[in-house]
Amino acid sequence: MTVQFTTKHRLILWLYAGFTLMISACAWIPSGDKPAEFLKTPPLKPALSPPGHDKPLATARHWPHERWWQEFGSSELNGLMTIALKENVGLRVAAARLRHAQALARVEGARLLPFLDAQAGFEKGRLSGNGFNVVLRGENYTSAFINPLSLRYQFDFWGKNRAALEAAMGEANAEKAEQAEVLLQLTSAIARSYIKGLALRQQLDLTHSMIELRRELLVLEETRLQLGLDPVDQVKQANIELEHVNKREAGVRNQLALHQNLLAQLSGNGSASKQNPLTGSVINADNIQMPAQLPLELLSCRPDLASALYRAEAAAQRVKVAKASFLPTIDLTAFAGVNALRLTNGASSLANLLFSGSSFSYGIAPGLRLPLFEGGRLRGELSAQRAEYDGAVELYNDTLLQAVQEVADSLSRWRETGSILEAQGRLLSAQNENLGLAQDRFHSGLDDRRALLTRQYAVLDQEYALKALAADQLLAIVDLIEALGGGYVNDLQVSQQKSEPKLFSWLPW
Secondary structure, three states: OOOOOOHHHHHHHHHHHHHHHHHHHHHHOOOOOOOOOOOOOOOOHHHHOOOOOOOOOOEOOOOOOOOHHHHHOOHHHHHHHHHHHHHOHHHHHHHHHHHHHHHHHHHHHHOOOOEEEEEEEEEEEEOOOOOOOOOOOOOEEEEEEEEEEEEEEEEOOOOHHHHHHHHHHHHHHHHHHHHHHHHHHHHHHHHHHHHHHHHHHHHHHHHHHHHHHHHHHHHHHHHHHHOOOOOHHHHHHHHHHHHHHHHHHHHHHHHHHHHHHHHHHHHOOOOHHHHOOOOOOOOOHHHOOOOOEOOHHHHHHOHHHHHHHHHHHHHHHHHHHHHHOOOOEEEEEEEEEEEEEEEHHHHHHHHHHHOOHHHEEEEEEEEEEOOOOOOOHHHHHHHHHHHHHHHHHHHHHHHHHHHHHHHHHHHHHHHHHHHHHHHHHHHHHHHHHHHHHHHHHHHHOOOOHHHHHHHHHHHHHHHHHHHHHHHHHHHHHHHHHHHOOOOOOOOOOOOOOOOOOOOOOOOOO
């Protein structure tokens, strides 16, 4: 018995075979290992709960503010920040990277839309003398076409183009977060350098007074030596102590110059430090209150943490793009216009013929492409994207742990420097009381001027140490502000009950 296949039967068989290949294509996607998981935020209560506070003084849900440096109340620091925000080169580089990422996102977004263009062409040629068309062998011809409407569109049935757009938008958001990170690092560095420089300038003034005291003590010892009241050893010791203070003054002056140069470099304006040679008023840390509570949501305000999460999200979308590459690609092309062809002896009438109604033409061409064998390229790309996703998740986990540590460390430093500063203040008060007693004895004639100058020097020495400790407390505040993101705000939402990001459920590893 002979079975005869008609054209209709053959078409049905081809369509069935094509549909079978499309369905079976999903089975070619290799399964991967278990993906990396986001780390849960470690408990911060021991680090974020100040001892001795049963009730919170204030809940810092929006701390610090975006212009956090203004809370220090220093017009000179505000001026340096204003210059830096306009002139710093690093901010310009970060802004250029952000514009580049946003442009790439627009490119990926264009793939979701149909491409429309117009086409026109003119050709003059000669047909082969040995061609298939016996009648037109060796004939010269002239042809032209005008297609005012030409369409190309790729159907995104599997979400490949949408995933590519989401990945590009994730990269753009990551660049935006990294720009905020550059800004945070810049402003934090300026604040640290200014605080340290201001303390050095105040210490430099104290060293000048200390030098004057040591010089006066040296003159007194030399006078007593000439009168035969003291041996030469006292003069030599006074001279040694004077040189110690001169050495301290030189070191402070050198450190002050370094911080002035650093401020000029950070601000991007070399004249900034010359116009503002750290002559501002003393910054009082009492104006900034330590937060009694720091909710876990504040960690999502760190730009580096947000950037890491955006990178992981973009990597997850690229996994989807790599998976969709295993599936069929269906596109559509269409055109409408006029075209005409004339042999050489009729070329003069080509223009009239081209715009006649009979020259109208159109075409619609759907297409399908199914990858069957590409030498392992698709599997390699999918494996690479999965590995990139795992790396992005682990980078987020590492950044999260580092963020928790930095917040806890900066809070501890703030508390400890506050306690040390209070102890130093009590010590300075005790030295001032001793100085008052020495003044009374000097005026009563019980002590000579050397004892009074020695007590004055001790007070200046304690004031010198107090300036450094006050700067350390301010630096700890800046560290905490930087650890909490410096007022950066993003669209990421972190739940109090579950602070880790959701895993991308569509990733079938």
